[in-house]
Amino acid sequence: MILHVVSVSGGKDSAATLLLAMSRFRRDRVVPIFCDTGNEHEAVYEYLDYLERALDIQIHRLRASFDDEIAAKRMFIARDQRQRRDKSGRRLRWSNKAKRRALAVLHPTGNPFLDLCLWKGRFPSRKAQFCTEELKTKPAVLFQLGLVDQGHTVVSWQGVRRDESPARANALKFERIGPRMFAFRPLVEWSAAQVFDHCAQAGIQPNPLYLQGCSRVGCMPCINVGKDELRQISARWPEHVERIAQWELLVGQACKRGFSTMLSDGHEAADRREIFADLNIYARVEWAKTSRGGKQYDLLADLIEPTACASAYGLCE
Ligand code: SF4
Structure with a gap:
């Protein structure tokens, strides 16, 4: 048939x-x-x-479902005894502290997106x-x-x-x-x-x-979310920003370097705390409220009326 x-x-x-x-x-x-x-x-x-x-x-x-992948990763981390170092001289092996931190959260949650990120130890990105x-x-x-x-x-x-x-x-x-x-x-x-x-x-x-205000229907938010859409999301559905913030903490615990952010853009700082402070979802929402260069706050940004129709397709006409 x-x-x-x-x-x-x-x-x-x-x-x-x-x-x-x-x-x-x-x-x-x-x-x-x-x-x-x-x-x-x-x-x-x-x-x-x-x-x-x-x-x-x-x-x-x-x-x-990523249950099997997460189980295999738990096994790998728990047994990791590698002696090699990477090109910059850092040990490849998970430290005992990082092992304890990751194993505490590396369990399937039943949410496909979150479980994928826990397994990978990071959020997806444009690249x-x-x-x-x-x-x-x-x-x-x-x-x-x-x-x-x-x-x-x-x-x-x-x-x-x-x-x-x-x-x-x-x-x-x-x-x-x-x-x-x-x-x-x-x-x-x-x-x-x-x-x-x-x-x-x-x-x-x-x-x-x-x-x-959505020009597309899909992930809330998508990793490719634009500045305006992120601003709309934070104004209308702050609970989704809160959810992503919780996911960032969980995924950060599951990865070797100890932090992960959903909306990254190739930060160059060496200090991981500085990177997380600049790129976590709340920081990105604040950035989304700025105009052009990102320094100056757009005074109209806080005046978004959450109930107004902002359809990119003009559906309310
Ligand atoms: S909508 Fe965006 S975040 Fe969701 S699966 Fe597609 S690319 Fe990834």
């Missing part, structure tokens, strides 16, 4: 893609999936529930964006391979548009990605406005996050 697996993110493009798939194929051939990073805004989960009710379809929730691969791509591919193993042919529907970013400018509409696996991107030539129109015509509401 040919199954149409639709990757649903909680955003507009994937909602439109799901609508297209359901308009063309029988319900039992359409398999929506959602890769839950664990770093989502609660509105995303509520929106998935809404889509399920509105479209009378089940969305399969996929969550990566090492392993979150997408580990939290989204791998769970989706494993799910689809499972369907192929059951004898199905899988068409993976992806809500990608070429005008989203330079990286997607050459996205193909259809391609073979493996034995009995194909990718189909029906929206490659669509604009954002067409996507919203398509959902509206089908009677499907957009995710409310678009009405509250």
Whole structure:
């Protein structure tokens, strides 16, 4: 049987893609999936529930697990007796103090994003964006391979548009990605406005996050969050900033150097306390309130009205 697996993110493009798939194929051939990073805004989960009710379809929730990796890392740290030193002469071996600190927190929490960072001993970054691969791509591919193993042919529907970013400018509409696996991107030539129109015509509401200043729906925050969006997040959802602050402390304990920050930008200081002081999430939020060079506070920044619509798509018009 040919199954149409639709990757649903909680955003507009994937909602439109799901609508297209359901308009063309029988319900039992359409398999929506959602890769839950664990770093989502609660509105995303509520929106998935809404889509399920509105479209009378089940969305399969996929969550990566790093239990085995964390167990292996615990074993490695506990038994680490390396005598070698790195290029700068520092010992590679975990010190006993660092071992005690890391082993105290290195336990699976059940949250995919946090467990991934605990395992890696760091947050993902622009240069090492392993979150997408580990939290989204791998769970989706494993799910689809499972369907192929059951004898199905899988068409993976992806809500990608070429005008989203330079990286997607050459996205193909259809391609073979493996034995009995194909990718189909029906929206490659669509604009954002067409996507919203398509959902509206089908009677499907957009995710409310678009009405509250988000230009994209995904991790809250994404490691690639921009200055304005971070400012919006801190004004509207300070509890998510607080959550990231707690994660930074936990991940910092799990890593050898003793600190880790989510929004790093290549700090050059040698003193780790200085780096953490400058780059922790609260410091980044303060930076996000500054204008241009980052020194001068934008006096309007504190006047963001949390209930006002700041949609980048003008959805309140
Ligand atoms: S949305 Fe951002 S933080 Fe989340 S998986 Fe993608 S790149 Fe990583």
